[in-house]
Amino acid sequence: MIGESQNAVQRWRSQVQVHHAQSISAQQNFDPHQDFWKGMAEQFRDDPYRKGDALVDRLEEEFRGCKTLVDIGGGAGRLALPLALTRKKVTVADSSRSMLEELRKSCEEAKIQNVEPVFTLWEDAVIQVHEGALCSHVTYGIEDIEKFLQNVNRYASKHVVIVAFMKSPQAHLGILWEVVHGEKRVHLPGVPELMDVLWHMGLTPELSVLDHLGPHIYKSDEDALQDLRKRLYVNQETEKDKNLIRAFQTHLKPTGEGLELVNSNGRTSCIISWDN
Numbered sequence: 001m002i003g004e005s006q007n008a009v010q011r012w013r014s015q016v017q018v019h020h021a022q023s024i025s026a027q028q029n030f031d032p033h034q035d036f037w038k039g040m041a042e043q044f045r046d047d048p049y050r051k052g053d054a055l056v057d058r059l060e061e062e063f064r065g066c067k068t069l070v071d072i073g074g075g076a077g078r079l080a081l082p083l084a085l086t087r088k089k090v091t092v093a094d095s096s097r098s099m100l101e102e103l104r105k106s107c108e109e110a111k112i113q114n115v116e117p118v119f120t121l122w123e124d125a126v127i128q129v130h131e132g133a134l135c136s137h138v139t140y141g142i143e144d145i146e147k148f149l150q151n152v153n154r155y156a157s158k159h160v161v162i163v164a165f166m167k168s169p170q171a172h173l174g175i176l177w178e179v180v181h182g183e184k185r186v187h188l189p190g191v192p193e194l195m196d197v198l199w200h201m202g203l204t205p206e207l208s209v210l211d212h213l214g215p216h217i218y219k220s221d222e223d224a225l226q227d228l229r230k231r232l233y234v235n236q237e238t239e240k241d242k243n244l245i246r247a248f249q250t251h252l253k254p255t256g257e258g259l260e261l262v263n264s265n266g267r268t269s270c271i272i273s274w275d276n
Contacts (some may be wrong), residue, residue, distance in 0.1 A: 004179070008196035013195070016143045020184045022223045038098045045102050056082045056270075058210060059134065062161045062273060063087075066132030072122050072157055073138035076102035077115065084115050084136075093118045093125050099255040108246055123147045126149045129155050136163040140188040145197055159275055164212070164267040166191045172216070173231060175263060177187055179247045180232050180240050191270045196272035198272070205274040216264035217257050224252055 003187070008016065024030050051058075060080065063069060067088045071080040074092035080170055092115060100117045106113050118127055122126040123144055133156030141146045152160055165171075168188035177185035198205050200205050218224035225245070234240045252259045 005132075008200040012145045012189050012193055012197055013143055014196065015186065015189050016141060016145075019188050020143070021207070021234065022183070022186060028235060038096075044078070045076045045106050046078045046081075048077070048085060048106065048112060048210070049081065050171070054211060055136075057077070059083060060086065061100070063132045063134070063159060066130070067157055068130040069132040069134060070127065070130040072133060072135040073153065074103070074136070075099040076168055077106050079134065079136055080115060081106055081110060081112055083194065084112055085112070087097070089114050089116065089130075091116045091118055091130060093120050093122055093129055095119070095121045095233075101108075109228075112114060121165055122151060124152055125155070127155055131158040132156055133160045135161070136257065137165070137169065139164055139194055140168045140190065145200065149197070149201060153276055156276055160273060162194070162205075162272040164270055164272065166270055172230060172261065172264040172267070173228075176244070176251060177230065178231060180234060180243045190205050191272065194272065195267075198274075203274055205272045208271050209270050210269045211265040213269060214236050214265060216261040217255070218252070218259045218261065219249060221252070223260065224248065224261070 017069070056079065060083070063083065067092070069080070069083060069087060070091045072093050073082075073095075074080040075094055075096065077092060080090045080092045080103070092100070093104055094103075095116070097119060100119055103117050107113070125144070133152050135152060139145065139148070139162060167190045171187045171190070174185040174187060175181075188252070195205065195207060212261060218227065225248075228234070228244060229236065229241070232244065234244050251262045253262055
């Protein structure tokens with residue numbers, strides 16, 4: 001399916017294309033212009049003044065010498081806003097209007113005035129050059145990864161940081177996908193594939209492990225069902241929905257904290273960085 005003779009960029013593109021084709025095929029009413037995050041964007045807000053966030057602390061270190069930042073796919077500002085507290089300016093570039101609306105609300109509530117939202121697809125972005133560029137959990141589904149990364153370098157004069165999982169964020173849903181849709185899931189590329197692309201482009205990034213995350217916990221069957229229907233593109237009261245509900249018996253494990261999704265433990269979050 002994905003030829004060994006292809007270079008890193010071509011392999012990445014092929015993997016993403018196959019994954020997207022599966023996702024589109026699974027949806028009854030696919031709309032290429034839909035805002036995927038509509039109705040969920042509020043969940044990505046966080047207190048800009050919070051303390052003890054290991055990722056924010058690490059990013060403060062990474063961008064110590066950068067007075068301006070662009071947060072690519074920065075959404076509702078979960079990372080951009082705390083970083084803006086110690087910087088001259090932060091630009092958040094995102095292709096989701098619902099995410100940028102939550103960013104606007106957060107800025108108003110926190111009285112943060114040095115954050116600029118820009119509605120754009122990053123591959124086509126035209127913005128001012130910043131000293132630092134951050135891209136957290138965005139790269140996985142980017143088809144034209146080379147153009148995307150070229151634009152990252154174009155608009156970061158000093159330092160670039162990419163945060164990504166070793167495996168794609170929904171790799172743990174592969175078994176459920178197979179149960180529901182009756183086909184093996186082709187997952188989006190993660191850190192190993194991204195490193196291959198960066199090396200192919202002549203970059204020499206540093207890679208370090210940031211954290212090993214715990215399992216995904218749901219408060220109830222209903223919460224799990226609502227979330228997994230969206231992630232697996234399952235419509236209510238269909239045969240696939242029945243397959244999903246039946247799968248709960250073996251894929252949701254009761255714990256003291258709630259319902260643990262089997263195979264979701266041990267996700268590894270990484271930092272990839274380089275200087276320009």
